[in-house]
Amino acid sequence: MSASRRRMAGLMAAESNRSERAWSRRGPSEEILSTSESVGYRDRIVLVTGGNSGIGRAFVDRFVTEGASVVACGRNESTLQALKATHPSVEARRCDVASISEVDGLAEFVSRRYGRLDVLVNNAGVMEQVNMLAGDVDAAAITREIAINLAAPILLVRPTGR
Numbered sequence: 001m002s003a004s005r006r007r008m009a010g011l012m013a014a015e016s017n018r019s020e021r022a023w024s025r026r027g028p029s030e031e032i033l034s035t036s037e038s039v040g041y042r043d044r045i046v047l048v049t050g051g052n053s054g055i056g057r058a059f060v061d062r063f064v065t066e067g068a069s070v071v072a073c074g075r076n077e078s079t080l081q082a083l084k085a086t087h088p089s090v091e092a093r094r095c096d097v098a099s100i101s102e103v104d105g106l107a108e109f110v111s112r113r114y115g116r117l118d119v120l121v122n123n124a125g126v127m128e129q130v131n132m133l134a135g136d137v138d139a140a141a142i143t144r145e146i147a148i149n150l151a152a153p154i155l156l157v158r159p160t161g162r
């Protein structure tokens with residue numbers, strides 16, 4: 001291994017150790033957002049899918065604190081309303097990320113409202129523990145998982161490139 005490759009491998013190992021320590025100390029959303037100390041999220045346009053509850057909601061709370069303009073989506077009207085009540089500045093939108101037309105509508109909204117998207121927190125994901133090649137998995141379930149995990153994030157970041 002060349003000297004520069006060795007140096008790079010050493011740096012990557014050090015960064016990995018640092019990240020693992022920070023993660024266990026502070027938890028996922030704080031770890032990821034700790035970069036805000038150097039990058040800053042003020043006036044950034046952030047979209048959090050599933051931002052109305054759970055981990056996504058924690059991301060929303062933190063991004064609001066950081067001064068970002070936040071759009072959050074989910075399906076449950078009451079948790080969307082609760083989010084809006086706590087953070088009136090947040091655009092809490094109903095969107096099922098399994099629905100291509102609803103995702104397209106959300107992307108259009110962000111594009112029209114802000115003209116760009118800086119950060120996508122692709123939080124509303126699914127991971128079915130099934131072998132999709134086994135033959136007994138419903139084709140609709142395969143299509144749904146691909147729509148949520150692959151098509152939705154692509155469609156949501158696409159407007160910036162239009």
Ligand SMILES: NC(=O)c1ccc[n+]([C@@H]2O[C@H](COP(=O)([O-])OP(=O)(O)OC[C@H]3O[C@@H](n4cnc5c(N)ncnc54)[C@H](OP(=O)(O)O)[C@@H]3O)[C@@H](O)[C@H]2O)c1
Nearest residue numbers: 050052053054055056074075076095096097098123124125
């Ligand atoms: N918690 C864990 O230990 C863990 C571990 C590994 C991975 N994850 C992943 O991390 C993500 C968040 O986990 P969590 O524990 O916070 O889950 P959670 O409490 O179930 O929250 C999921 C969020 O996503 C929204 N959501 C779910 N399906 C959606 C859909 N089709 N369209 C739009 N929004 C949808 C939900 O809102 P609505 O119900 O209103 O739609 C909710 O706000 C998930 O992708 C999960 O698979 C979690």
